Amino acid sequence: MFESILNNVQEKTPLIHCITNYVTVNDVANVLLACGGSPTMADDESDAVEITAICHGLVINIGTLNQRTISAMLKVGKKANELSHPVVLDPVGAGASKLRTDTTFKLLEEVKFSVIRGNISEIKTVAKGSGTTRGVDADASDAVTEENLDEAISFAKELSASLGSIIAITGAIDLVADADKAYIIRNGHQMMAKITGSGCMLTAVIAAYCAANPGKFLDATSAAVCAFGLCGELAYDKVVKNDGGTASYRTYLIDAVSKMDWKTLKEGMKIETR
Amino acid sequence: MFESILNNVQEKTPLIHCITNYVTVNDVANVLLACGGSPTMADDESDAVEITAICHGLVINIGTLNQRTISAMLKVGKKANELSHPVVLDPVGAGASKLRTDTTFKLLEEVKFSVIRGNISEIKTVAKGSGTTRGVDADASDAVTEENLDEAISFAKELSASLGSIIAITGAIDLVADADKAYIIRNGHQMMAKITGSGCMLTAVIAAYCAANPGKFLDATSAAVCAFGLCGELAYDKVVKNDGGTASYRTYLIDAVSKMDWKTLKEGMKIETR
């Protein structure tokens, strides 16, 4: 069902502008190239607004935000809205500090986001202005489980209705929802949490998928989440085979993204709707 | 003898806040995850002080310092002191420029460091306000050798007594000392110098080991130095086996960190006390 979505990314080579953190920026750039897109990074506001204008989509990731880049995020987000580019927010560590929480709300106030992707603690902060966090990791007490899944789906749908954004909550079980429909995705592997940047990379892949599939953001986001999660599984198989560790895993994860095709995705995706 | 130290890191998942350089920040984050910890990076002072408060240890690495981040380093260091978190200093390039040397001394004046890790030239700068450097590399004329080892041990012990910090001098021979006791460690491989970030990564691993082992900083630091050096040896074996080069070496090094266990460390560590 996601065949045309996948093909559009690989055929259109969407150019994605990222204002993102410096911890995982290289992985983000490489995963964008791997999935069929192309990255551009610019975070000085006198540069970034123009750069956004020649791109097809925007990622705002608040991972290592500072006063200078926050200002750029706001201006660039508005520009992308003017141009009707998809804009994806990754509220890294929202809830962990006042600056991150305040910046998240300022961004939500001034910029319209097509998609918001985070772990459950970050998304709870987006929804309620609260939520516990363990730094940039989700708090275990927040986790989406089979037991609280229906509740989490309702939460995601309501938040989507309220913000007008696709909500993607990723963790052991992933949820992607608009106001009416939710995809539950069970791809992925726990080793993704043993490398930095899994979340940042996925956010960027979502932006590429959305930019190549205008008007289909729910499906595009879900396809990206499925595909990236499946890559996490394929990378794990390869790590086991080659007796590797976490750094090999990172390499194999991006490798798998660069080799993903519809046949592989169709056979490997674990997705249902509710 | 380091069994409980290693186990504590893997069981407690210490959260380490790093203000570090943007050259090796991704490696630092990945090695923290690999060794059993978890990284958080924040360098804007309005964010970083709060982030430190939810962490268990702090790394200050002056590698690509600027006026904005120096200010954050000072505030965050004091906050970590207030909270009795272990704080580890990596004075990258101290001695190579006035800004780096001055910042090192300003940090030493205002922040109490649990551990200071550097190459011999950087540590000599810390001690004497002088010392030659070759950029971020140690100067060959400073090197710790079998011939000057006793002198280097005395130097490290005296510096530790004077600053109240564990002193870790890494190079072909590694020294870890407090005022009374020094460990001499002969793990490691010269290929570690052919990738960027070996030192930065080790500093972060030391912080994770110290955060998980309060009150045992000398042993925790020594265990980290042994374990990381041994990973350098294991990575070299794998590079030879796979006919790889320096980038494969970097991957295998972090892989080895992610797979380190007590059995491997016990068999491979080359350590004595003086």
Add this chain to the structure above:
Amino acid sequence: MFESILNNVQEKTPLIHCITNYVTVNDVANVLLACGGSPTMADDESDAVEITAICHGLVINIGTLNQRTISAMLKVGKKANELSHPVVLDPVGAGASKLRTDTTFKLLEEVKFSVIRGNISEIKTVAKGSGTTRGVDADASDAVTEENLDEAISFAKELSASLGSIIAITGAIDLVADADKAYIIRNGHQMMAKITGSGCMLTAVIAAYCAANPGKFLDATSAAVCAFGLCGELAYDKVVKNDGGTASYRTYLIDAVSKMDWKTLKEGMKIETR
């Protein structure tokens, strides 16, 4: 013909100061070590001028420029000129935004560059203040092909004469020219465009080759372009053999740089002069 050039790099270990973008900075540092040089990164002007003084060459890469780093680039460039260090410019995205184009021209006005390396769109911007770009990628309509090769050679020679810099235009076919002579290089592999940082890494390698070979910048630059392109081919062979993807390719590329020797280069280089 490039034997002594290659050997000089490996024997002299030139120390290269880079003010470069944070997207690919880790790759740049690692490739400098891999090719036989050593990197230092400093971008605060109160640090960077002094750091340049202890180095042997300078890279200015405008990839994620901001007002603070632009100021440092100008001061550091002048200092390197004073010291007669080779200075290499990588005008990333020149033509894509006013800030990048203006900064490129400001740098050209105030700093004497030994070598300017970019894709054809960036170099056209350098030459004419115009040129189309697709973000940080070259525009297909600008591409150097067998059909327009003579024209491109004339363009490169004229630009070199006008600026007094070696001009290196890289793409499917690479050109390296001074006012009188051009090398046409057909090494490389299209997979180099599927990872971030190929261009940034090559720029840094050129700086190392020039720093180790004073007075021979045309040959040093051409040798670097040949060697790095050949590494791109060798990396591709290894990716195919190991069924890897783009992240493995990045690893194998730097691996190949770390293992390059004259025998390999002599057999693999595809170079002619016109």
